[in-house]
Amino acid sequence: MIAAVRPSISTMPGLTIGDTIPDLELETTHGKIKIHDYVGDSFCIIFSHPADFTPVCTTELGGMAKCMPEFQKSGVKLLGVSCDDVESHKEWIKDVESFTPGSHVRYPIAADPKREAIKQLNMVDPDEKDAEGKPLPSRALHIVGPDRKVKASMLYPASTGRSMEEVVRVVQSLQLAAKYMVATPVNWKPGDPVVISPGVSDEEAKRMFPQGFEVKDLPSKKGYLRFTQIES
Amino acid sequence: MIAAVRPSISTMPGLTIGDTIPDLELETTHGKIKIHDYVGDSFCIIFSHPADFTPVCTTELGGMAKCMPEFQKSGVKLLGVSCDDVESHKEWIKDVESFTPGSHVRYPIAADPKREAIKQLNMVDPDEKDAEGKPLPSRALHIVGPDRKVKASMLYPASTGRSMEEVVRVVQSLQLAAKYMVATPVNWKPGDPVVISPGVSDEEAKRMFPQGFEVKDLPSKKGYLRFTQIES
Structure with a gap:
């Protein structure tokens, strides 16, 4: 009989994004x-x-x-x-x-x-x-x-x-995304424009972001890259 | 017979620092x-x-x-x-x-x-x-x-x-540490002073870093925080 081989914690640590932090x-x-x-x-x-x-x-x-x-x-x-x-x-x-x-x-x-x-x-x-x-x-x-x-x-x-600037930047991005249907583009800094999440239709976006948004014109013409400004 | 239960990859992903990247x-x-x-x-x-x-x-x-x-x-x-x-x-x-x-x-x-x-x-x-x-x-x-x-x-x-700035910063830190017995302090940017690794004695540091180094005077008087400048 072959014993069940479970990867040891040191070679296969579990915790990654999406996991619940253990309640130690x-x-x-x-x-x-x-x-x-x-x-x-x-x-x-x-x-x-x-x-x-x-x-x-x-x-x-x-x-x-x-x-x-x-x-x-x-x-x-x-x-x-x-x-x-x-x-x-x-x-x-x-x-x-x-x-x-x-x-x-x-x-x-x-x-x-x-x-x-x-x-x-x-x-x-x-x-x-x-x-x-x-x-x-x-x-x-x-x-x-x-x-x-x-x-x-x-x-x-x-x-x-x-980099403390990076830690603060990521926390602020996460908090914005938890509050609004937005995400932060590459090199975003607090106060910069954000992008509207792909799951939000243009109709919904008009209601959610009365301040308006700009759709980038890209070769694919798919209209998925939409910037808006959130007041913090 | 009970099948060996191996944690699924999605709940226990392995790859973390120190691991060899799989040769896919x-x-x-x-x-x-x-x-x-x-x-x-x-x-x-x-x-x-x-x-x-x-x-x-x-x-x-x-x-x-x-x-x-x-x-x-x-x-x-x-x-x-x-x-x-x-x-x-x-x-x-x-x-x-x-x-x-x-x-x-x-x-x-x-x-x-x-x-x-x-x-x-x-x-x-x-x-x-x-x-x-x-x-x-x-x-x-x-x-x-x-x-x-x-x-x-x-x-x-x-x-x-x-943040591309952060990605470039970390790469440069890793490459410096791979080449010299140094590490980069909080908020370090390329060109800033670096710290000498704790494993290096002051005697060795004098040989390794002929440009000299500054030992910070801290309450513990342990002399472990030593800054030097590496030309890139």
């Missing part, structure tokens, strides 16, 4: 947190960093903290994750805030010394190990919607720090 | 391509779009085409993927090039009507279906290294067009 209970710098309770009915950014007291991470957590006013205005919560313990996080926050003047790390950072959360959250970097050979997190970032589903993910390695 | 044979606008042969010893960006003749995709493929000179300078190849057939791609390219003046879609676009490639490449968007109820790709983008491993991924939904 995490020890954090703000005490115990259950992910679904923490997300509540907000958008939430759950992001990992390889290790406390390392260079890129120190610049990144300051960058996230500096964008807190922006995120709070949009009702977006933040949750950091690494494998270091809570005491280490608390000591390290002093470095983070010192390096990025004006940053206050007011969001919780979870401690995952057993590497259970980072496996379930698809945040393992197979190329990075700590001094004891244990796996370390990648620079993974999931934007979770109020339905607790992953809407977008950026999976970067330890060597590439994120 | 794809029908493309440039003929048959085997992914590993195509990657060769270059960096390669493999990216999906939900469907031909839809608004965001038309802006995005033009954006990718417009960055071709930048990518060619860095030796980076491009490969598009969607579920439409090759004839559809070829017709649609006329719209793409018409919308983005100066863009020439010179990279291949693969046709995956059977949805086999998008499943194996973790490019399925479970929230999007075509008129027949078949799955559609998300706006997934994998940056694959010369070792055919996924170095970074951006998984965006149909409603969020990518």
Whole structure:
């Protein structure tokens, strides 16, 4: 009899866009947190960093903290994750805030010394190990919607720090698309025109977007590329 | 007898950073391509779009085409993927090039009507279906290294067009980190200072970076945040 072979989590991590974020209970710098309770009915950014007291991470957590006013205005919560313990996080926050003047790390950072959360959250970097050979997190970032589903993910390695402008841009795109039947074109920035979703007929679009819209004249003459302006 | 239950690919897609890209044979606008042969010893960006003749995709493929000179300078190849057939791609390219003046879609676009490639490449968007109820790709983008491993991924939904600036930025970060023992901090842009990897001792750093480096003075006094300038 051949045993059922199930791919191991480390070679086949599950979490991708459309999946519900697992409702893990995490020890954090703000005490115990259950992910679904923490997300509540907000958008939430759950992001990992390889290790406390390392260079890129120190610049990144300051960058996230500096964008807190922006995120709070949009009702977006933040949750950091690494494998270091809570005491280490608390000591390290002093470095983070010192390096990025004006940053206050007011969001919780979870401690995952057993590497259970980072496996379930698809945040393992197979190329990075700590001094004891244990796996370390990648620079993974999931934007979770109020339905607790992953809407977008950026999976970067330890060597590439994120762009806060890109994180804010994607959150604002997701929030616009959740509110209106629109999508954001390549290189869109907040305030730029958006496109009307293909499922919306021209008749419906006239009702939904009384401000009007412009149909691009393309060789196919299919009329699918329609721009409109949404006031934010 | 109970059949071995293997999680379905749609609920447990495998491909994440560190994984080798599957060596699929794809029908493309440039003929048959085997992914590993195509990657060769270059960096390669493999990216999906939900469907031909839809608004965001038309802006995005033009954006990718417009960055071709930048990518060619860095030796980076491009490969598009969607579920439409090759004839559809070829017709649609006329719209793409018409919308983005100066863009020439010179990279291949693969046709995956059977949805086999998008499943194996973790490019399925479970929230999007075509008129027949078949799955559609998300706006997934994998940056694959010369070792055919996924170095970074951006998984965006149909409603969020990518930022070409961010794609170029991440590619340049990955290429710098592949060449020198450095990493790029939050919000780094090409030409900005980089940080020296934690594994490099100060003694080694003096040899590796004769241009010198600056150690940031932080409350922990651990001296791990070291900036240097790399000429590109």
